[in-house]
Amino acid sequence: MADARSEILGRIAAAQPDRDGVAIPREYRRSRDYRDVVELFTERVAEYQACVHRATPPETIGALLRARGLRRIAVPADVPPDWLVDGIDWQPVEGRPDIEQLAGCDGALTGCALAIAETGTIVLDAGAAQGARAVTLIPDYHLCVVRPEQIVGTVPEAIAALPPTRPLTFISGPSATSDIELDRVAGVHGPRTLDVLIG
Amino acid sequence: MAARNPVTWLGSPTFPAAARTALDDSQLRRNLKHATGTIRTKRAAAVSELDDWEQLRLAGEAIKNEVLTRLDTYLVQFEEAVTARGGVVHWARDAAEANQIVLRLARQAGAGDVVKVKSMATAEIELNEALQAGGVTAIETDLAELIVQLGNDRPSHILVPAIHRNRAEIREIFRRTMPDVDAGLSDNPAELAGAAREFLRRKFLTTNVAVSGANFGVAETGSVVVVESEGNGRMCLTVPETLITVMGLEKLVPSWRDLEVFLQLLPRSSTAERMNPYTSVFTGVTEGDGPRQFHLVLLDNGRTSTLADEVGRQALRCIRCSACLNVCPVYERTGGKAYGSVYPGPIGAILAPQLAGDMHDPHAASLPYASSLCGACFEACPVRIDIPEVLVHLRERSVEAKGRSPESAAMAAAAWMFGSRARYEAAQRAGSLARFVAPRGKLSHLPWPGSKWTNARDVPVPPKESFRGWWRRNRG
Numbered sequence: 032m033a034d035a036r037s038e039i040l041g042r043i044a045a046a047q048p049d050r051d052g053v054a055i056p057r058e059y060r061r062s063r064d065y066r067d068v069v070e071l072f073t074e075r076v077a078e079y080q081a082c083v084h085r086a087t088p089p090e091t092i093g094a095l096l097r098a099r100g101l102r103r104i105a106v107p108a109d110v111p112p113d114w115l116v117d118g119i120d121w122q123p124v125e126g127r128p129d130i131e132q133l134a135g136c137d138g139a140l141t142g143c144a145l146a147i148a149e150t151g152t153i154v155l156d157a158g159a160a161q162g163a164r165a166v167t168l169i170p171d172y173h174l175c176v177v178r179p180e181q182i183v184g185t186v187p188e189a190i191a192a193l194p195p196t197r198p199l200t201f202i203s204g205p206s207a208t209s210d211i212e213l214d215r216v217a218g219v220h221g222p223r224t225l226d227v228l229i230g
Numbered sequence: 231m232a233a234r235n236p237v238t239w240l241g242s243p244t245f246p247a248a249a250r251t252a253l254d255d256s257q258l259r260r261n262l263k264h265a266t267g268t269i270r271t272k273r274a275a276a277v278s279e280l281d282d283w284e285q286l287r288l289a290g291e292a293i294k295n296e297v298l299t300r301l302d303t304y305l306v307q308f309e310e311a312v313t314a315r316g317g318v319v320h321w322a323r324d325a326a327e328a329n330q331i332v333l334r335l336a337r338q339a340g341a342g343d344v345v346k347v348k349s350m351a352t353a354e355i356e357l358n359e360a361l362q363a364g365g366v367t368a369i370e371t372d373l374a375e376l377i378v379q380l381g382n383d384r385p386s387h388i389l390v391p392a393i394h395r396n397r398a399e400i401r402e403i404f405r406r407t408m409p410d411v412d413a414g415l416s417d418n419p420a421e422l423a424g425a426a427r428e429f430l431r432r433k434f435l436t437t438n439v440a441v442s443g444a445n446f447g448v449a450e451t452g453s454v455v456v457v458e459s460e461g462n463g464r465m466c467l468t469v470p471e472t473l474i475t476v477m478g479l480e481k482l483v484p485s486w487r488d489l490e491v492f493l494q495l496l497p498r499s500s501t502a503e504r505m506n507p508y509t510s511v512f513t514g515v516t517e518g519d520g521p522r523q524f525h526l527v528l529l530d531n532g533r534t535s536t537l538a539d540e541v542g543r544q545a546l547r548c549i550r551c552s553a554c555l556n557v558c559p560v561y562e563r564t565g566g567k568a569y570g571s572v573y574p575g576p577i578g579a580i581l582a583p584q585l586a587g588d589m590h591d592p593h594a595a596s597l598p599y600a601s602s603l604c605g606a607c608f609e610a611c612p613v614r615i616d617i618p619e620v621l622v623h624l625r626e627r628s629v630e631a632k633g634r635s636p637e638s639a640a641m642a643a644a645a646w647m648f649g650s651r652a653r654y655e656a657a658q659r660a661g662s663l664a665r666f667v668a669p670r671g672k673l674s675h676l677p678w679p680g681s682k683w684t685n686a687r688d689v690p691v692p693p694k695e696s697f698r699g700w701w702r703r704n705r706g
């Protein structure tokens with residue numbers, strides 16, 4: 032008996048005598064003339080029940096965390112040093128994270144790879160100031176800093192700018208479910224609270 | 231002989247028989263009407279926001295057609311890319327073979343339990359049952375799948391498998407089955423979600439093997455895309471040491487760039503959002519992040535034989551968004567379980583019998599009759615699958631298979647659909663009944679005219695209005 036791989040490939044070849052390629056019409060929009068992507072992003076993130084703040088990071092980070100009563104915060108080792116304000120128990124994470132350590136944190140602070148205004152989405156690529164994927168997953172709170180110049184308008188613009196073979200996470204609002212009567216309610220397994228700081 | 235394909239559930243009654251039972255359940259009909267009504271309104275808004283929606287649909291259709299045209303080339307390219315990045319690719323001809331592979335891998339990893347993120351492919355092959363028989367327990371981590379699993383129930387929707395349950399019923403299931411649940415648990419959805427979070431948290435942090443499906447695989451890069459809401463997918467994809475992804479052959483897209491189309495089409499069509507809460511993309515194994523072992527099982531299970539059918543193969547474009555279920559007047563009345571398959575609704579009516587590949591089976595052969603051919607599913611479908619065309623085609627095939635008489639199937643379908651003799655006769659008077667079996671002037675392709683049934687009665691006149699128009703005015 033042939034192995035599964037050659038048998039499946041053989042079945043496909045037999046099923047498909049016509050091998051002409053298909054022309055793909057790409058007449059959809061790559062970009063849209065949004066006047067102010069920062070404004071649009073702010074508005075759309077907020078619609079997911081995330082809190083958006085436009086302020087300079089160092090001052091605001093401390094105030095936000097204190098206002099929420101959060102003390103022990105996981106942070107990728109390579110965030111800008113001025114984010115690590117006094118009065119917080121910072122838990123630096125480098126390389127493969129220790130899941131138990133993350134489970135003991137009240138929240139996580141990271142940057143991002145880029146953000147998409149049209150859909151109110153933050154994208155992480157495990158690059159600078161972001162850490163491994165678990166960092167923004169295990170703790171119940173995520174504070175994400177987005178620089179205004181990281182915000183693109185549309186999904187096609189984002190896809191063109193992202194590195195496909197890095198681990199990517201697209202985040203649109205806090206963890207949510209629509210499984211009960213199709214109502215989106217915040218909070219299942221990911222962080223139940225998402226703060227986005229644009230600055 | 232090959233084992234029976236579990237894509238349709240063993241011992242299911244034919245669709246008309248199951249539909250009659252479902253129609254008697256008024257709680258079910260209320261739950262469904264509420265849920266599908268909500269999502270239809272939201273979807274319309276999400277779609278109308280993009281003025282290039284039609285161009286996106288056309289691109290989505292063409293990309294998927296391109297994949298199907300050169301599926302073998304893209305699969306080999308994908309396999310190479312995944313392997314180059316440290317993944318291991320397995321091929322499975324059918325459900326039994328896929329289940330054996332996953333069971334073997336889970337045992338090799340020493341797992342007694344595996345955590346699972348909702349996946350149609352693994353539901354299709356009844357992986358959980360196969361793992362259980364092999365001594366491995368699969369824990370569903372998607373809220374709706376968990377509700378189905380704890381309620382010892384069957385799924386009834388692609389996206390929201392527990393759509394037939396309302397919040398009060400869900401609370402009762404949780405109270406009955408979760409060991410440490412708060413006795414005062416209310417039926418507030420956020421509280422119910424909180425109970426699921428507590429219940430699953432430890433399992434995520436202590437289980438070594440995860441099983442997932444895939445929404446897309448990118449042939450060019452070997453990347454796998456998982457689209458979800460709750461974060462249980464992210465847990466499964468990042469915390470356990472070993473990840474096993476089961477992916478239907480047809481889930482590929484040729485290039486990275488193609489995701490710019492599908493990441494717009496899918497969320498707006500399925501949950502009617504601009505974007506779902508979480509989408510993960512990963513390629514093989516990444517040093518220092520996520521699983522150390524990644525296995526990808528490519529699943530045929532009836533896909534290549536579906537590909538061989540020139541009309542029917544378009545069903546393989548499906549991205550499982552469930553929009554066609556939510557707009558379907560038949561689904562709204564009968565619910566998903568009446569279809570007797572993990573794939574219910576309009577897509578189920580064309581996909582399940584093709585994957586099952588046995589038109590002699592009375593249940594599979596009855597599924598193409600589970601439709602009024604009103605065309606709403608095609609209008610909603612983000613990859614423009616002409617579901618009515620495939621339904622008619624499969625009705626012909628079911629007749630050719632001589633598994634049943636077309637008249638009895640069509641009439642049984644008509645009887646449950648119209649619910650009462652009076653409505654059925656009204657439909658006939660409106661001349662719309664011809665469309666019930668023959669859309670778009672394809673009457674001659676069908677065994678209907680000249681049949682005994684037609685001879686005994688007036689041949690329905692060609693429709694003065696579309697069935698869809700008639701149905702809109704007359705649906706209950």
Ligand code: SF4
Binds near residue numbers: 550612614
């Ligand atoms: S057939 Fe089309 S509308 Fe239905 S689930 Fe598949 S992609 Fe969605």
